[in-house]
Each structure stands twice: as C-alpha cells, then as structure tokens.
Amino acid sequence: MTKVALTLTINGQRHEVLTEPHRTLLDVLRADLGLTGTKENCLEAECGVCTVLLDGRAVNACILLAAQCQGRQVLTIEGLGRDGQLHPLQQAFIDHGAVQCGYCIPAMILSAKAYLDEHPAPTEAHVREALAGNLCRCTGYQKIADAVLAAARELAHRR
Amino acid sequence: MSFEYHEPTSLAEAVDLGARFGADGRFLAGGTDLIIQIRRGKLRLRHVVGLHRVPGLDGIDANGSVTLGALVTHRALERHSAFQGRLRALVEGAEVVGGHQVRNVGTVGGNIVNASPAADVTPVLLTLDTTVTCAGRGGERTLPLDGFLVGPGQTALRPGELLTGLRFSALPGRSATAFLKAGRRKAMEISVVCVAARLTLDAAGERCAEVRIALGAVAPTTRRARAAERALEGRVPTPDALRAAGRLAAAESQPISDVRASARYRTLVVETLVTRALTRCLERIRDAAS
Numbered sequence: 037m038t039k040v041a042l043t044l045t046i047n048g049q050r051h052e053v054l055t056e057p058h059r060t061l062l063d064v065l066r067a068d069l070g071l072t073g074t075k076e077n078c079l080e081a082e083c084g085v086c087t088v089l090l091d092g093r094a095v096n097a098c099i100l101l102a103a104q105c106q107g108r109q110v111l112t113i114e115g116l117g118r119d120g121q122l123h124p125l126q127q128a129f130i131d132h133g134a135v136q137c138g139y140c141i142p143a144m145i146l147s148a149k150a151y152l153d154e155h156p157a158p159t160e161a162h163v164r165e166a167l168a169g170n171l172c173r174c175t176g177y178q179k180i181a182d183a184v185l186a187a188a189r190e191l192a193h194r195r
Numbered sequence: 196m197s198f199e200y201h202e203p204t205s206l207a208e209a210v211d212l213g214a215r216f217g218a219d220g221r222f223l224a225g226g227t228d229l230i231i232q233i234r235r236g237k238l239r240l241r242h243v244v245g246l247h248r249v250p251g252l253d254g255i256d257a258n259g260s261v262t263l264g265a266l267v268t269h270r271a272l273e274r275h276s277a278f279q280g281r282l283r284a285l286v287e288g289a290e291v292v293g294g295h296q297v298r299n300v301g302t303v304g305g306n307i308v309n310a311s312p313a314a315d316v317t318p319v320l321l322t323l324d325t326t327v328t329c330a331g332r333g334g335e336r337t338l339p340l341d342g343f344l345v346g347p348g349q350t351a352l353r354p355g356e357l358l359t360g361l362r363f364s365a366l367p368g369r370s371a372t373a374f375l376k377a378g379r380r381k382a383m384e385i386s387v388v389c390v391a392a393r394l395t396l397d398a399a400g401e402r403c404a405e406v407r408i409a410l411g412a413v414a415p416t417t418r419r420a421r422a423a424e425r426a427l428e429g430r431v432p433t434p435d436a437l438r439a440a441g442r443l444a445a446a447e448s449q450p451i452s453d454v455r456a457s458a459r460y461r462t463l464v465v466e467t468l469v470t471r472a473l474t475r476c477l478e479r480i481r482d483a484a485s
Contacts, residue, residue: 038199040200056197057198057199057200057243058196058197058198058200058233058243060230079231079234080231080234081227081231081293081296081297082383084294084296087296093270093295093299094295094296094299095296095299095300096227096296096297096300099226099227099230099231100226100230100300101200101223101226101230101243101245103200103202103245104223104226104245104247147294147295147296150295151295165382166295167294168294168295168381168382168383169293169294169295169296169297169382169383170294
C-alpha cells in the first residue's frame with residue numbers, strides 16, 4: 037500500500053506524517069503522535085469520545101481519514117490549556133465534580149468548546165443538545181451541564 | 196480496511212477516476228456512513244475518491260429555484276437563511292441527524308446515495324419534487340429523486356457515477372412544509388418513523404392545490420404516500436380530511452418489525468404524524484398570511 041505524506045497542524049504545531057491512506061485521524065493522533073487524550077471506543081461516530089475540533093468544528097476523529105485533514109487545523113484536548121493554565125471549561129468540570137471515570141471528558145469538553153465559541157450564552161437545554169453526540173456512562177450529565185453553563189458565565193465575564 | 200485514497204481537484208478528474216475504478220471504488224463525501232461500512236467489512240473497496248477538493252460541490256443557491264451541491268452538510272442546511280420560512284422542513288430534518296459531530300461533516304448528497312430507508316432529509320426532498328444530477332463518463336443526467344432511490348442502500352447511480360447536486364423549485368405563496376420524527380429519544384436516534392409534508396393552497400386559500408407527503412422508515416426506501424396526496428388535492432383541508440389522509444398514508448406504508456419498533460406500531464405512528472404534519476403546514480400557511 038502506498039503511503040501518503042501529510043502535513044497536519046495539530047494544536048498549532050505542524051506535523052509531517054507518513055501513513056497509509058486508510059488510517060483515521062484518531063489512529064494518527066494516538067498511535068503516531070502519542071496524543072492519547074483523544075479516546076477510542078465505538079469507532080462508529082455514536083459515542084463521541086474521539087471528538088476533536090477540525091477548523092473549529094466538532095468532528096468524530098474515528099471516521100475521518102487523516103488524509104482528509106491535510107492542511108487543516110486540528111485541536112485536541114492537549115492543546116486546549118494555555119501556558120500551563122487550564123481552560124475555563126476544564127476548571128469548571130473539576131469544580132463541579134463533572135468527571136468520574138474521565139473517559140468521555142476530553143471529547144465532552146471539546147464539544148462544549150465548539151458550541152460555546154458560537155453560542156456564548158446557552159440555556160441548559162441548549163447545552164444538553166450540544167452534547168447529544170457525546171455519551172457518558174457515569175455522571176448522568178447533570179454535573180456536566182452545570183459545568184458547561186458555569187464555564188459559559190466565566191468566559192463571558194472575561195470578555 | 197485498506198484502500199488507495201485519491202483526491203481529485205476537478206469534477207472531470209473525479210468522473211475519470213470513478214469510471215476507471217467502477218465497482219472497486221466509491222466516492223467519499225462526509226464519510227459518516229462510508230467509513231463505517233468499510234470498517235464493518237460490508238464494503239470492500241480498492242479505491243476511495245475524496246471529493247472535498249473538487250470545487251463547487253458544497254454550494255447552496257437559493258435565488259429562485261434551489262440548487263444544493265452534493266457536499267452541502269446538514270449543518271449548512273440547518274443554518275441557511277433561505278430555509279427558515281416555507282422550506283422549514285429542511286431545517287427540521289437536518290437538525291435531528293446524529294449529533295453535531297455528524298452534522299458538521301455528513302452531507303445531503305452522501306445521505307441520498309447511502310439510501311437509508313430511515314433517512315431524515317430525504318423525505319423532505321421528496322416533498323419538494325427534487326431532481327438529482329449525476330455525472331459519469333457518458334456525461335451528465337438529471338433524474339427525479341423519487342425513482343432514484345431503489346432499495347435499502349441502493350440507488351440508480353451507475354458504477355463510477357457521481358451524484359453532484361440536487362435541485363427543486365421555490366415554493367409559491369400559500370405553501371408550507373413540515374417534518375416530524377418519532378424515535379425513542381430526542382437526539383442521536385435512527386427514526387422509528389419520519390414524515391415530511393408540503394401543502395400549497397389554491398389562490399383563494401381554501402382548497403389544497405398541491406399536496407406532497409413522504410415517509411421514512413416504513414418501506415424499503417423513503418417514499419411518497421401518493422394515495423394520501425391525491426385524496427387531499429382539490430379538497431378543503433378540514434381536520435377530518437387531514438385525518439383521512441393520515442389513514443391513507445398508513446395504509447400505503449409497508450413497515451417491518453425490527454429492534455426499534457413493530458410494524459403495527461409504525462403504522463399507527465404514520466397515521467398520527469401525517470395528520471400532524473399536514474396540520475402544521477396549514478398552521479404555518481395561516482401564520483405567514485396573518
């Protein structure tokens with residue numbers, strides 16, 4: 037199988053990757069680049085644990101070929117904090133006890149970020165709809181919704 | 196899963212690759228169905244042809260009649276200002292597909308070619324008398340969407356042929372559309388039944404001039420309920436007449452029992468949703484007029 041040479045911009049850093057064309061962004065992130073904050077589970081775009089932001093929009097990395105990301109901007113959970121500081125969403129998840137096993141959380145936070153970037157003052161119903169593509173088997177979602185709403189207020193306060 | 200990946204940068208190049216690979220290849224739009232089918236081993240392909248670098252396939256032109264490129268995403272449908280009025284059902288169908296992650300990449304063209312009997316946007320497009328345009332080595336052809344859908348996962352696309360876009364006429368005044376979906380939860384749900392309706396009243400605003408009703412998840416393809424449409428055309432849309440149309444649509448549906456619902460339940464839901472969707476169209480026409 038011919039390999040393809042890709043230039044991917046991940047968390048603001050350029051990476052040169054040589055990979056088989058059938059490999060997904062999720063494969064490359066986890067296996068080639070060691071960015072294991074993006075999780076792997078259903079591989080069918082149902083559970084959402086592989087969510088990353090592609091040019092600012094939430095996508096399932098499990099069904100996206102790495103080759104489709106050539107020349108585009110990818111944000112993973114590793115790139116969310118700045119200068120050693122947690123992003124307000126990360127801090128709010130901690131403060132509200134929104135994390136139990138943690139497996140769904142990186143994706144949950146990235147979906148929330150994509151949504152808040154476009155909708156800075158959501159209602160709880162909006163937040164729940166925004167996170168519909170992210171499953172959590174531990175928390176029952178209430179603390180997650182609370183954390184996202186708190187982060188929205190904090191982000192509005194900083195603006 | 197293992198294949199060669201190609202990214203043509205023009206339609207001509209894409210058509211050429213499609214013709215060269217035939218049944219050994221498939222075009223990749225959003226990938227929300229295709230990549231999963233490849234991974235499940237349902238599709239064994241030697242070539243995947245990504246379409247994202249072909250210019251002009253993701254446009255929405257809504258000046259007069261509406262043209263949608265095959266790569267228009269569900270997200271783009273949901274947000275387009277031209278679909279907030281009479282064509283509201285397009286938004287209602289698009290916004291219940293998967294989660295944001297799927298709607299951000301999944302395309303209207305891919306959804307049609309995937310030909311799921313439970314597709315949500317396709318019934319809406321059927322009520323708009325949509326035509327599809329396909330490009331192949333023999334040139335371009337345009338055919339009605341109704342008829343393009345042949346069976347579960349099957350369309351009239353020839354091997355190597357590519358769906359490039361869709362087209363439908365703008366709706367006249369005194370028209371409205373509505374889309375309703377029944378599922379076991381509100382999001383991330385494959386429809387148990389979905390229904391789209393379009394109603395156009397006559398110049399006096401009294402009788403139904405044109406009626407379209409389309410059903411999802413109750414037949415091998417999404418399909419129109421023609422007997423119900425005919426029964427309403429020329430009639431005054433009284434509550435009784437709308438209920439009668441619901442009953443006719445239920446009689447026309449051919450649901451199966453599966454893990455999501457029984458055939459009997461689906462038939463009952465068709466009756467209710469068709470009546471409700473038509474009623475909603477009528478309310479919308481009246482709201483727009485007042």
